[in-house]
Amino acid sequence: MRVVAIINQKGGVGKTTTSANLCHAIAESGKKVTVIDLDPQGHLAVSLGIRLQQHGGIDEAMRGEKTIQEQIIQVRHNLQLITSGSRLQEIEQLTGNVSHRGDLLKNALQTGLDDQDFIFIDCPPSSGLLVVNALFACDEILIPMTSDFLALQGLSHLMGTVKRFEKVLKKHYTLWLVISRYTPNRKISKQVLNILLSHFPERVLATAIKETTLLAECPSFGKTILEYSPESRSAKDFRKLANDFLEGKVMYGRK
């Protein structure tokens, strides 16, 4: 089982869009996927068609009040969702021993998901305790990146965080970058991509997800792009991206 955190402290880079569509595409390929909405905004659940979140989610599992199995919602064939729950934000406010608080998600995931091929964690756009929990629980990090300068700046901060974690936890994360909201006709997009390839050789997944209006439309219908417009370029992008991720297909650039 691979545990992958989808992280970028910058907002608007496509974390939730990537989470919903990539997870669905991987599930369609036959892999068993559980995706956890670790963003208190709960947008991933909405994107997957779960609008009424009256029962708890990962919040209760992290607090030890429920097991992970009790929180699972089967949202598609091979795709399970664990919603954020209404009290996830409160976990950011927990007091006590910091080391212990960082373990909550990892501990919650210890049992109950053994039959899954992948666990994806859709992280909030922050660097607080929830992201700490995600980094503690995961072995791989998938970073959606837009191709603009501020995204590079945000990535620099994120990499500082990741390097610190690697040092403190004495572990090495497998990094993946996804180019999202890509606009190939902009010159700066290519320049940002070149910078990424120079710093992350063989870590940028081969398919760039292009910016389209369809991707902006489908969450309001509770559908992924694979359902909303299955033959669209965006749907094809995500199917290809899923294949890239499964087979480790990456872009090659100069170093």
Added chain:
Amino acid sequence: MAENDDIESNKNSLIGYDPLAWMDEASEDYPPTNAILPDDDIAELQRAIGVNNDDDSSWENEASQPEIADDDSDSPVHLSATLNIQHVVALHERLKKVLTAHDLIEINASDVASIDTATFQLLVALKKDAVKLQKIVIFNSPSPRFIESAKLLGLLEILDV
């Protein structure tokens, strides 16, 4: 750095500098972050979250101290309901001023509903420095959450609550 130089020397570049250039250097001088890190090495954790609780972090060792309004030196200090790392700098400045102005520092902790370790580090440092200066710090009416959190961290005795 070569990449950065390439960018700066390329007049056609639309990117002024490369924020990731530090990654090419074998350095641990990572860019600043607000992340809280889980760690069983408390010194490393403190460094990582930007809160230095070493002895050399006492109030007198501050190289520069921002100006603070006079009424900030009033005692008692009323702690707000939520105390986290975002508020530590302001609280630090306030407490420094109060420590300078008074021999008896009263802190009203009755409204505290949430408090993090960074704030506790600050309060412990205040207590220690007050002892050095032969001054007294008293926590008035600490809320149940304040007491519970101090107990969890083993700070009841040092804070005297």
